[in-house]
Amino acid sequence: MAYSDKVLDHYNNPRNVGSLDKDANNVGTGIVGAPECGDVMKLQIQVEEDRIVDAKFKTYGCGSAIASSSLATEWLKGKTVDEALEIKNTDIVDELQLPPVKIHCSVLAEDAIRAALQDVKDKADKEKE
Amino acid sequence: MSKAVYMDYLATTPVDPRVMEAMVPFFTSIYGNAASRNHQFGWEAEEAVENARKSIADAIGAKPSEIIFTSGATESNNLSLAGLWEMYKEKGNHIVTLVTEHKCVLDTSEYLQREKGVDVTFLPVKEDGLVDLKELEAALRDDTLLVSVMFANNEIGVLQPISEIGKLCKERGIFFHTDAAQALGKVPINVEDLGVDLLSMSGHKVYGPKGIGALYVRKRKPRVKLKPIIHGGGHERGMRSGTLNVPAIVGFGKAVEIAIDEMEAETKRASKLRDRLEQALLKELDYTQVNGNLEHRLPGLSNISFNYVEGEGLMMAIPDIAVSSGSACTSASLEPSYVLKALGLSDELAHSSIRFGIGRFTTVKEVDYVVQSMVKGVQKLRELSPLYEMVLDGVDLSTVTWQHH
Numbered sequence: 001m002a003y004s005d006k007v008l009d010h011y012n013n014p015r016n017v018g019s020l021d022k023d024a025n026n027v028g029t030g031i032v033g034a035p036e037c038g039d040v041m042k043l044q045i046q047v048e049e050d051r052i053v054d055a056k057f058k059t060y061g062c063g064s065a066i067a068s069s070s071l072a073t074e075w076l077k078g079k080t081v082d083e084a085l086e087i088k089n090t091d092i093v094d095e096l097q098l099p100p101v102k103i104h105c106s107v108l109a110e111d112a113i114r115a116a117l118q119d120v121k122d123k124a125d126k127e128k129e
Numbered sequence: 130m131s132k133a134v135y136m137d138y139l140a141t142t143p144v145d146p147r148v149m150e151a152m153v154p155f156f157t158s159i160y161g162n163a164a165s166r167n168h169q170f171g172w173e174a175e176e177a178v179e180n181a182r183k184s185i186a187d188a189i190g191a192k193p194s195e196i197i198f199t200s201g202a203t204e205s206n207n208l209s210l211a212g213l214w215e216m217y218k219e220k221g222n223h224i225v226t227l228v229t230e231h232k233c234v235l236d237t238s239e240y241l242q243r244e245k246g247v248d249v250t251f252l253p254v255k256e257d258g259l260v261d262l263k264e265l266e267a268a269l270r271d272d273t274l275l276v277s278v279m280f281a282n283n284e285i286g287v288l289q290p291i292s293e294i295g296k297l298c299k300e301r302g303i304f305f306h307t308d309a310a311q312a313l314g315k316v317p318i319n320v321e322d323l324g325v326d327l328l329s330m331s332g333h334k335v336y337g338p339k340g341i342g343a344l345y346v347r348k349r350k351p352r353v354k355l356k357p358i359i360h361g362g363g364h365e366r367g368m369r370s371g372t373l374n375v376p377a378i379v380g381f382g383k384a385v386e387i388a389i390d391e392m393e394a395e396t397k398r399a400s401k402l403r404d405r406l407e408q409a410l411l412k413e414l415d416y417t418q419v420n421g422n423l424e425h426r427l428p429g430l431s432n433i434s435f436n437y438v439e440g441e442g443l444m445m446a447i448p449d450i451a452v453s454s455g456s457a458c459t460s461a462s463l464e465p466s467y468v469l470k471a472l473g474l475s476d477e478l479a480h481s482s483i484r485f486g487i488g489r490f491t492t493v494k495e496v497d498y499v500v501q502s503m504v505k506g507v508q509k510l511r512e513l514s515p516l517y518e519m520v521l522d523g524v525d526l527s528t529v530t531w532q533h534h
């Protein structure tokens with residue numbers, strides 16, 4: 001199976017690998033997937049005044065999964081929280097030219113983005129209480 | 130390394146140059162149909178076929194008349210199960226096999242179960258991949274017709290206790306089939322000592338061409354007969370019709386001769402290389418384990434799990450090395466290797482496994498290069514791995530609730 005150049009690029013030069021402080025109030029963490037499926041993504045975002053100023057990821061999975069999450073962090077940086085919610089897995093499929101059998105990797109990346117955004121929202125709601 | 134390193138000898142092998150040389154005349158010079166009784170072209174082809182048949186029979190301690198040629202081990206396995214059952218179904222309607230058998234044995238068993246109402250017991254294996262002989266014995270019934278247990282497993286290389294199983298079957302008058310595709314030419318085989326009645330063989334696993342295999346069908350004590358699954362002119366004593374693939378048969382015969390000749394030396398060499406690879410990897414990397422019984426296995430095979438790193442992703446880190454993975458990222462079910470799961474491996478470990486198959490043309494340089502590349506690749510992916518991060522933080526992954534979708 002041939003990987004697209006973009007997938008190979010992300011795999012060989014992954015962007016934004018690492019971790020943010022998950023306990024920080026303005027950091028949202030999304031962990032999705034499961035080891036038994038062979039895909040686990042951890043996506044973290046740092047939000048300041050509604051804008052995502054930093055994003056980091058770590059992924060256990062195939063090349064397409066790594067590329068999907070790496071791309072996600074690239075796209076998230078600089079977006080507002082609302083703009084981030086508009087990212088769809090199909091955008092990722094198009095950008096990376098993922099074959100049908102790898103579409104689930106992009107879906108997982110979208111799930112990770114939403115989970116991280118939700119975590120930020122939950123923390124903000126909690127602070128208000 | 131300018132060329133890719135091939136370390137997937139269990140998937141297939143290149144045709145040995147000596148085998149190639151032996152085959153060539155049979156494409157354009159000695160091209161007769163081996164069944165043409167009336168002229169020289171046919172006789173010469175037939176003679177070549179019979180020579181090959183003898184080489185293969187000698188390799189397993191059988192008589193030439195007990196060897197029939199097929200298109201490969203898959204066909205031989207199909208014929209052994211379905212062909213035997215068709216012949217003897219009045220005698221018994223129960224088959225016993227293992228969950229770790231090759232797909233063609235499992236699928237044929239399931240087909241017989243589904244379409245023909247045959248009762249099949251798929252026995253589990255122990256953590257090291259070996260069948261528990263007591264469990265096997267307990268599974269044998271009065272109506273058990275056949276036991277099918279593979280000689281050497283293709284994924285983990287484990288060697289089953291064939292002669293013990295043979296004894297159990299003989300005592301009860303049960304037919305015993307073994308898929309020896311991965312074992313032929315690598316470990317000594319003698320059908321009398323082992324007590325097998327049917328034995329499947331494959332050409333392309335032993336430096337012969339693809340598309341050719343053979344089946345040993347016992348003629349004495351007991352005499353085994355099979356109903357053919359391919360009908361036609363009645364070739365191969367009525368058990369397998371179809372014009373014989375003479376060049377491939379010649380190649381197969383030559384390949385087996387070479388393998389038997391060189392088996393002792395090659396076993397030593399391959400084991401040494403395999404041990405070198407294994408020891409180096411286990412030394413350089415933590416959370417790494419070898420799967421399957423370490424003593425009773427094929428020389429040259431090493432199935433290793435690199436925990437917290439996914440197999441397909443890992444193979445991408447070594448694009449110029451050919452190996453195979455127990456990860457099934459591409460298969461629709463997202464399930465890892467059923468063989469590794471049968472050993473009781475967790476899903477992460479099954480998804481993180483790589484099968485290294487060292488063979489006749491593997492060099493020390495290649496092994497060292499593979500070790501180097503694997504270490505680099507695993508380390509790079511562990512940096513990317515949230516699981517590895519969690520483990521280093523002291524998290525017990527088995528206690529985590531994962532968000533499935």
